[in-house]
Amino acid sequence: DTGVSQNPRHKITKRGQNVTFRCDPISEHNRLYWYRQTLGQGPEFLTYFQNEAQLEKSRLLSDRFSAERPKGSFSTLEIQRTEQGDSAMYLCASTFSTGGARYGYTFGSGTRLTVV
């Protein structure tokens, strides 16, 4: 297992288009998180899954954003009708926990989205 894998690494899209990102977590990890990071800021929580269940979603996530984790394996994050303000690095992280979140996240390298 080589860690958390995200693709694509970079995505340039025109405003109004839909985009989808994929994250493959570490296989033993049961929790998967999506964060967004803009330049000079800390990662901002978007949503997380425990196995295939989406347990929490940030209020910052508008109806244009949707995430799935079918069968508790890989996850996808879709943004519909992209806006310039969606330009950011989208980070996926996974961890293993049996109760409280006892271990650190392992982050992927991210997908950098540029909306033009």
Next chain:
Amino acid sequence: GQQVMQIPQYQHVQEGEDFTTYCNSSTTLSNIQWYKQRPGGHPVFLIQLVKSGEVKKQKRLTFQFGEAKKNSSLHITATQTTDVGTYFCAGRPIGTYKYIFGTGTRLKVLA
């Protein structure tokens, strides 16, 4: 909403000098984690603190969790050029399994 602030935002030090970053949460935390992000990289997990007043060391790095579990600090002794990067604290508010990242402290080490 829940916020985690860090100070300072930037710190430039001469190699060999010490460095400290402070993290403050608006709410009580279950635990706190620290991450390092190199320029162009992604955050990498350093450590987790769980108990009130806990202190942990990793070589030249010392991490503390406040008694009230609302603040934390990271101290680096005798910085090296390899310490360059942005250090984030990430707090887990009680009753949730998500981590709220701080605003980060960007460290530059001058040789």
